[in-house]
Amino acid sequence: MAFKFGQILCLLFLAKTFATDAEIETLDFDFFESLQNEPDKVVKDLQSSDPDIQLKAIVEVQTLFKQKEYLDEFVENEHLPILIKCLNSENTTIQLEAIKALSEIVISSVRNVKEVVREKAVPHFIRLYHSSNSSISAQSIRTIGNIILKDSRLRASILKLGLLDHLIEEPIESFEVLNETVRVMLILTLDKDHPLPQDVVERLVPVFEVLLLHSNFDIVKYATWAFQLLTAADNSRHNIFFDKDTIKLLINLINHREPEIQSAAIGVITNVVNKKNEQSKMVMDYGILKVLPKLLMHENDETVKNALTLLTNLFDVSYSKTTLIFDKEIIPLIILHLSRVTNDEVQEEAANAITSATKFSNPEQISYMIDMNIINAIY
């Protein structure tokens, strides 16, 4: 239920980054007409042993793919293996252009992406991921990510090819490659309906933990988003237990000035605070109560709402935790939001937090809430 917003943001972000790839340029109609007279020439040229002719054909075919009809026909007429074969070229320019052409097919439709996988393009992308040329490496792994993003049912078969070993085996020197690699690791966690196999999660978690310390925002954002998805209620069977250093880091990230990182960090903490685990104790020990008042007074309603959801979960843990929160006098801030009529969602979350607070509170605490004017706030 909680933190839909963060997930939507994450999906929007990923969708946006790949819509850029698909940006349609102005079409040159004369060019298409001339090609329509000779529809098979470009397919023939793709198989040429002359690299000049082959390269020109790969570039041409990318322009042709901007016509959806041509692209679909290309796949239907079983020309895909010809294009995939171009990935075997030793020439890096040919490799790169062939990857670009295949990425157009990958993002075009679920039907076409299935064909790309069926024709065994993925092992080629994995091989090229290890290219010493960073653009080729980055574009190859990006394309694998886009395949899984287009149809998450393909994830299992791609993992069976040993993708994870390739992703986390060796240290990555190029930032461009690291950025795309972490994006793919995040994409692996996206499908909530089919949680990742436990062994995959167990190998990913320590990698993401290290990435939380990275100096680049995008990397930290991907890692925090991945943790939010992996700890979400729909994914609760993973039962991830963070060590104290990670909890400390995540609480620090709640102060991050990037709203997306802040909201995802609140999301992870919210997800791990529950009766079943020891992490609620760590979350309290490492100072969550110190950051909460600031969050409850945040100018962004989304942040306030997220903070209230976190409090709802914290109150739900035990008598002793509830007492600690009362001692910090966070209650007046919740009541303040309860009486707000400007934002229904914030008000509703405040009501949830109060309901949760009454669950483990003693008579003294209830009368404190009444003194704080809770009754007027409700009506």
Ligand SMILES: *[C@@H]1O[C@H](CO)[C@@H](O)[C@H](O)[C@H]1NC(C)=O
């Ligand atoms: C690849 O082939 C093209 C076309 O023949 C040529 O212009 C280019 O220099 C080659 N690139 C590399 C890196 O060998």
Ligand SMILES: *[C@@H]1O[C@H](CO)[C@@H](O)[C@H](O)[C@H]1NC(C)=O
């Ligand atoms: C990678 O290969 C492409 C195509 O040949 C070339 O333009 C680019 O400069 C190469 N990049 C690196 C980092 O070697």
Ligand SMILES: *[C@@H]1O[C@H](CO)[C@@H](O)[C@H](O)[C@H]1NC(C)=O
């Ligand atoms: C990392 O990759 C994403 C998506 O591919 C891109 O939007 C972003 O600009 C990259 N980050 C950096 C710092 O290059």
